[in-house]
Amino acid sequence: MNTTPRPGADTRTHAGSQGTLTTIGLCLAIALLEVLAIQYVSPLLSEVVPFLALLVMLCVRPWGIFGTPEEIERV
Amino acid sequence: MALLNTPVRRAWFGVFVVGALAVPFVGNALVVDLLCRTGLAVIGAQALNLLTGYTGLVSLGHAGLMAAGAFASGILTAELGAPFWIALPAAPLVGGLLGFLVGIPSLRLKGVYLALSTLALHFVILYVAAEYQSARGFSTGLLIPRPTLGPLTIAGGRAWYYTLLVLAAATTLFCLNLVRTRAGRAWMAIRDRDIAAATTGINVTRYKLMAFVVSSAITAFGGSLYGYYAGFVSVEAFSFFTAIEYIAMITIGGLGSILGSILGAAFVTLLPYGVDAMINVLPVGERVQSQLFAVKFGAFGLLMALFLVLEPRGLVSIWSRVRTYFDLWPFRYHPLGE
Numbered sequence: 001m002n003t004t005p006r007p008g009a010d011t012r013t014h015a016g017s018q019g020t021l022t023t024i025g026l027c028l029a030i031a032l033l034e035v036l037a038i039q040y041v042s043p044l045l046s047e048v049v050p051f052l053a054l055l056v057m058l059c060v061r062p063w064g065i066f067g068t069p070e071e072i073e074r075v
Numbered sequence: 076m077a078l079l080n081t082p083v084r085r086a087w088f089g090v091f092v093v094g095a096l097a098v099p100f101v102g103n104a105l106v107v108d109l110l111c112r113t114g115l116a117v118i119g120a121q122a123l124n125l126l127t128g129y130t131g132l133v134s135l136g137h138a139g140l141m142a143a144g145a146f147a148s149g150i151l152t153a154e155l156g157a158p159f160w161i162a163l164p165a166a167p168l169v170g171g172l173l174g175f176l177v178g179i180p181s182l183r184l185k186g187v188y189l190a191l192s193t194l195a196l197h198f199v200i201l202y203v204a205a206e207y208q209s210a211r212g213f214s215t216g217l218l219i220p221r222p223t224l225g226p227l228t229i230a231g232g233r234a235w236y237y238t239l240l241v242l243a244a245a246t247t248l249f250c251l252n253l254v255r256t257r258a259g260r261a262w263m264a265i266r267d268r269d270i271a272a273a274t275t276g277i278n279v280t281r282y283k284l285m286a287f288v289v290s291s292a293i294t295a296f297g298g299s300l301y302g303y304y305a306g307f308v309s310v311e312a313f314s315f316f317t318a319i320e321y322i323a324m325i326t327i328g329g330l331g332s333i334l335g336s337i338l339g340a341a342f343v344t345l346l347p348y349g350v351d352a353m354i355n356v357l358p359v360g361e362r363v364q365s366q367l368f369a370v371k372f373g374a375f376g377l378l379m380a381l382f383l384v385l386e387p388r389g390l391v392s393i394w395s396r397v398r399t400y401f402d403l404w405p406f407r408y409h410p411l412g413e
Contacts, residue, residue, distance in 0.1 A: 042206065044202060044206055045202065045206075047202070048199055051195035051199060052199065055199070058180060058192045058195075059180060059183075059192075062188055
């Protein structure tokens with residue numbers, strides 16, 4: 001049986017398989033960004049930092065840090 | 076004239092125009108204020124409908140774009156003393172530019188990814204506005220003087236009502252004609268299936284960006300008018316809830332329908348006041364009275380959910396069903412077939 005995910009197929013099991021510890025690590029990274037923003041730039045910025053990270057991520061690697069390009073449906 | 080192609084339509088349109096013109100002479104100040112708010116909502120809803128209803132691109136960032144338009148006009152008027160005829164057209168220019176930037180992710184992203192990127196842009200725009208507000212010492216917001224155009228000053232409910240009526244009608248006409256042109260048809264083709272649209276020779280990139288630019292420009296224009304109408308611009312007025320409200324308007328009204336946007340805008344704008352009136356009339360306990368704000372939110376959410384479940388095509392499908400009923404009466408179907 002061919003188990004290679006087709007482009008655009010349902011690949012949630014692959015995309016979400018980076019593991020609990022990695023997720024916790026990424027949460028901490030976002031929290032670190034927020035705290036750094038409060039410390040060095042402006043308290044107002046801290047609410048926006050996660051969204052900025054999201055935006056950069058969506059522009060650069062929409063399939064996520066651990067995903068592969070095949071997992072996202074390209075336009 | 077192609078839009079009003081039968082005598083019956085022309086007659087009903089005449090009735091509507093006369094009715095709309097007569098309202099300020101009949102209704103009290105509250106009615107006029109509510110209709111002004113509805114007019115503002117119609118402009119925003121038409122803009123979002125072009126993007127989400129006709130092109131199929133979900134945007135959660137339209138409150139941010141409204142804020143951008145309002146702040147563009149507000150800063151030009153309050154800080155630089157620019158006249159109305161410069162400050163108002165500046166809003167759609169800023170909106171169009173931002174729409175171009177917002178639209179760029181839409182060339183690569185689809186569905187939930189695009190919703191997330193526009194959501195992110197909403198917060199970024201509001202952050203910039205809040206930062207500006209606090210840096211320049213406008214802790215509560217910018218005050219905008221009454222708009223003056225030559226000898227005319229738009230002040231008072233009645234003047235605003237007619238201004239907004241004309242502008243909302245113009246926006247509606249613009250959108251109505253736009254979706255009948257090549258661009259509108261291209262947008263609908265992209266909404267239905269973008270790959271198929273590309274194979275029929277539609278430049279998907281260009282038309283998607285165009286949809287974003289046009290929609291954002293109109294949205295920013297609406298935001299600027301909102302600022303002028305309120306006489307006041309602040310970030311609090313453009314919360315994320317506003318963006319949800321506009322999504323609700325076009326969903327409740329009916330996605331991809333000009334009439335639906337108008338109905339939805341009126342429905343969502345008037346709903347809180349309807350709930351108010353109903354609570355005053357109905358013999359409900361003090362407990363409900365004291366929780367009025369929560370009750371309004373609850374009613375809004377409940378109605379949104381009910382519409383999605385029971386009437387997914389919105390108010391406009393109720394309207395078309397009623398119309399079909401009277402069209403066919405006394406039969407329930409076309410007796411000679413069609």
